[in-house]
Amino acid sequence: MLKQKLKQKLQWSIIHLLLGALVLTIAAMLIYLNWFYDGRYLLTDLVGLAVIIFTLDLILGPVLSFWLLSPDKAKKENVINILLIVLLQAVSFSYGVVQIDSQRLAYIIKWQSSYFAVSKGNSRLSETSEHFYNFNEPKIGTTNRSKYDKLIKESISPVEMYEFFEASSYATECGIQCVVITKKGIVNVTKDGSSLVFSKSLR
Template sequence: MFDLPRYRVAAQAAGIHLVCSVLVAAAAAWIVFGVWYAYPYRELSGGRELFLLVVAVDVVCGPLLTFVLFSPKKPRKELWMDLGLVAFIQLAALGYGMWSVWQARPLYLVHEVDRYKVISAPDVEAEALEALPANLKPKFWAGPQTVSIRPPKNAEEHNKVLIEAAAGGRDYGARPEFYIPYERAAALKSLLHAKPLSVFLQKQPNQQEAAQKLAREKGADMAQWLYLPVVGRQDWVAVLDKQGQIQGFLRGDGF
């Protein structure tokens, strides 16, 4: 027989559970998209779809299970055990989603001669990251860091990387032992192969408005800007000023 009072109370409990789930999911999303995958890395590195799928399932299934299991006729101990199990499963699923996104998070934006390359956690060896100086190590509460690459110390070091990369191994961009801070002379090297932003906008006129908006935000003259392509899961370019500092990003193929 359809127990209307029971379903009303269960719906109220499920509604409260849904609100709590949304708040927890929003906090998790802030960490993921506000820190680890800050714009535009949510597009450049992927990971967004996996996180949203896990969170969507988590937010829906938790309250749904509460609706099915909740009954005011149950002994208090049994009811709390049921709800505790639901909460545990829900938090475990969210934790797995956060861990998966954390494992795939972008760590660096590496300047490589005529482009920038997004380097994610799976691209580099943990031991190499640990050997970095403190100012270059990835930090939990910080997004991807822009770095440059030092030249090889000698021909032997150069040939080693060249041979390993040709065999499918890691190139300079995925070798933290070559990383140096992206500043001063290292940043200015980006200008050697950069092109005027106007060239990009001629090829990608649909980005004209976005470029103008960026210029207004920076209080800069867009005509003075240059660009380099960004290699990631999607086609983007990095917008540079005359000091080689990145002012923002625009969507489109920069090659």
């Protein structure tokens, strides 16, 4: 009897694992194709973050299914437990997607002759659109200098001070190719039609 019960619980856990793997695979493909295409994943630690989030979510469901579901319980109780497990997974997955979204490219800023790729999570801009900017540091004695000094005291990096950004473009800044600094190292930027393309730098 115990063996049969464990077998049934294991079957439910495997079904949950397979369904979870299918859903997460589809979600991962959609996220990659819409947010991190053309090498944008190179700009952040996306792979490591996504693996942790998806693995936790993938393991969470089957483990909870094995623990909470049982052939000894009433059908209604098992259905309620399934709904609770799905709800918990949905909340966990939603949190993970928010974290992944924060890794998307917000803009590229030129500061002190270098280009920096800034993610949404590190951007102070309310709206972002993968634009090129130049940082125009206010000169000492100008009206904007006090605001600049205040932001520095608040430990805000110049690459986040959108108050002093000047809009630019790929054509103006790069010509054929740019090299940008990211949290993961140096990345090359080229353009294919209207889309930016990112690739690993050999430097």
